[in-house]
Amino acid sequence: MKDGWHLGPGAGTILGIEVLLPNSMGRIWLEGAEGLHLLYGRNGSGKSTVVDALRGFFKGQGTSAKVRCFMRLPDSILEGPTRLADVEQDAADLLRTIIESDQFSLLADEPTYVAETLLRMQQTIDEGGETLEEGEIFPGDREYRYLEEHSLTDEARIGLQKVIAHEECKSDWLHSFALPWARDCLITCRERDHTGDLLRDCLQAVGMERSDEWIHEFGEEDLDPWYPKLLGYGWEQFALLALTLNIPHDGGVLELPYVDDLFGNQGDGGLPLPVAAMQEVAASRMICLENIGYDDVYPPNQPDWRGWEVSLAAKLSDETPSLTKLWSDTKDALRSALLRINPHASESTRELAATYRLIARHSDWNTFVEGVIPSILLAERTQLDFLFAEDGPPDHPYVCAEAGFTGLVIDGPLLGWPVVVELDDPIDADSWLTAGFSALLGSESEPPAIRDEFLTEVVGHVVGDDFGDEIRTKFEQSMRPGGSKPGSKSDSTELLWSGPDATALEAIAEFPQFDAFRDRVSAFGDLLPRLQIGLGGLRAEPTWWLPDWIDGKPVRLEALDQPTDTWVGIGDLSDAQRRWVAIAIQIGEARKEAARPRYAREQRPGIHTNWGKELRQTTLAGGYAGSIALFGDEIDAGVHVAASKAIFRTLAEIPGIGFVSSHSPTALRTPLVRLVNVHRNDSGKIAVTSPGLADDVEKTARRLGIDLTDVLASMYLAVIVEGSHDRIVIEELIRGEEYTDRMFVIEGRGTRSMTAVADSRLLVDFCDLRLLIVLDNVGNDRFKPVLDSLKNLCNQGVAVRNAIKESGLEQLRSESTPEERTLIEILERGACRRVLDRIDIHGLPARDIAELLPPNSFGLEHDWSHYGNEFRSTGRGRDFKTWLREEYHVSISQKTLKKAVTGLDQMTDALIALQEAVLVAAEMASRDRGLSVTE
Incomplete structure (x- = not known):
């Protein structure tokens, strides 16, 4: 992304990261961009070194590499109190009505104060607060009465929480960043x-x-x-x-x-x-954020300290x-x-x-x-x-x-900083499960007091006035575990143990906390079927064998084995499956932590209102679900090809940023990821570049350490043109555009004829490439209507052979040139394989691509129609370009075409249409592979 990676509402934007590797191993620069960065290269290229340096930086750890990150600050820093102009329109309208209306008593002009007051009132009403009596007056009484009759909608609550979120974001920057810097600055000024x-x-x-x-x-x-x-x-x-x-x-x-x-x-x-x-x-x-290196001591005698050094x-x-x-x-x-x-x-x-x-x-x-x-x-x-x-x-x-x-x-991350997930150091799933379940049983609360039967009897004799009621209430509270509160029957927890003998348990009932825990485990398991490793989900089930409880294993973690549709214990899974179960849990916990804003505190108004779980999370996050940063080295080790592609694709779909490495050719074919080629330059230093998939095929394969077929499998789009002149113009038109490194141009005739490079069978039967065929005006008039008709007939369910005949493709075969027969074969095979949606035709409005360029680019004085008319009357026996060379001493060659395109001050409509056709095809090819288009 050219504008960097924005870390979320009220947060900064990462513009780029620079790494100076130790021992003069090299320096790399990565533009700030969200998404999964796949570092690809040969063994020994330095992928692991780069990943480790970036991982240490995002964790705030000192490493032997020097890493710095340039960040643009949000405009909200030190901008003063929140104003209505800062608030989203729906919340602003509500606040403006309250602040400016004579019917309401809240006179504060700060939207945050009004928003907090309204949410606090609504919370009181939701929790069954007392109804105001007639004539009762206090600051905000009119708003309270209004809310009693017109409860805030979910949308209004979200809007008001976003007002608070906006203010809290500014407060976060103030207290964690600006105020400490101001204090240090004043100290330094006085010292000097x-x-x-x-x-x-x-x-x-x-x-x-x-x-x-x-x-x-x-x-x-x-x-x-x-x-x-x-x-x-x-x-x-x-x-x-x-x-x-x-x-x-x-x-x-x-x-x-x-x-x-x-x-x-x-x-x-x-x-x-x-x-x-x-x-x-x-x-x-x-x-600029810099990691604290090994040579720095911040603070002394604390080697595990984490943090960043910040400068302007x-x-x-x-x-x-x-x-x-x-x-x-x-x-x-x-x-x-x-x-x-x-x-x-x-x-x-x-x-x-x-x-x-x-x-x-x-x-x-x-x-x-x-x-x-x-x-x-x-x-x-x-x-x-x-x-x-x-x-x-x-x-x-x-x-x-x-x-x-x-x-x-x-000594802590700035607002919006992602939660780090180390994929090559997964958690122990069994330990996580046991710890999570133990927490549900109140391991962090105080045990209840021992009930004194005589004192209980005495409490029963206390008179029934207000004072006595207060004594009885507080006495009962002292008998409950520390931190617990009275609740309804539906909110209580009851453990019912029964069984045929002393060691077997049959049921756990009325345990809502465990139900919520199971839901969380199940949600974490939703990641597994997308990885294509044979697992369809995850669940936590109680162990019904009492000795297991005594042994500290009251819960069993199970995964759904997709081939047998059976739930099995994770101990029965392969090593790779167990590793990815642990990673799925790790990612789930990290996303849960990332979704929790730093300003979400229990005392904030609106936290305890009875909203849906999803609504509350969206509200408290200010509409931003948080992000994570993934790091892993050779994370697709031990899995098959389809799973390798699925793993990278699934990780790339998780909001945030990631840096993972691989030297598997399968990784190159993966959609969604941002490919980064890590290699050693001529002096042996570690360097990063674009993979250059659109460069010379043999050089690309040799540089990446893959086969020629791997390069072809990594491409998304093939553009078929008539000759080298068309290729040169198209390559210059799309140079530097996004996604075009995943396409290649095939010349359909001349010394590099299509049949000598790849025939129609290879393009249609053995590849899933999208095909764009560029034809001159004559070819387009003949083939475009046929292709459109063929697509319509096939979509209507007409038999392929009949569709080929009815569309006119069969008639074209009898009238075609050798080059056109290859095109016809592509269309036929596309119809037979039902992949015509992958094939498109773009027609040029001229007989030759040179005529899309201004004539003066080649030293000609008149427009192309003038020379065309003259050629038709005097140029018999010669082709148009030969005639121009002999009559006007004008050469239309690869060199002059390239010079004409690069020297354009303004593109013609025809060139713009051609460029757009290729870029649209490249974008569609990327979408075919699931690649999200970024702005």
């Missing part, structure tokens, strides 16, 4: 005396004005009550404040003259380059000219300094990287860097490590920016 007049000068330099009182409090007020005030002017102003810490460092340590000019009101009056770049960074609203970031573009210039100057200055130390490094990025590492490890690195750079703003250590990698500079447009040497270290 970035206060008083120096602070005022720096703020004025970047265009920020603060009062004398604010400047004084910044340096003098108690830390904890005051630091939230740094956020009172919005995110951009806070980011800019943090970045101003770089100015005194540039002036004091780097002794850069722009600082003296800035503070002394000298210079030409324009903003110095570093200051202008700071403004562009602050306006970008981007951050921005994108280099036409919208950030100062930042782009400063980054270019920073790179040039450092490279020049390295070349002064080692002139030989100019000939090799590898030697340049080695020189950089020598300085970083065996000299005063800070002194070296600070002695040459034009500002400390873009000289963050990790950024320079990526810059001077052996593969050369990064080829993405993002950079990190020093926020005054103080970023933020967070």
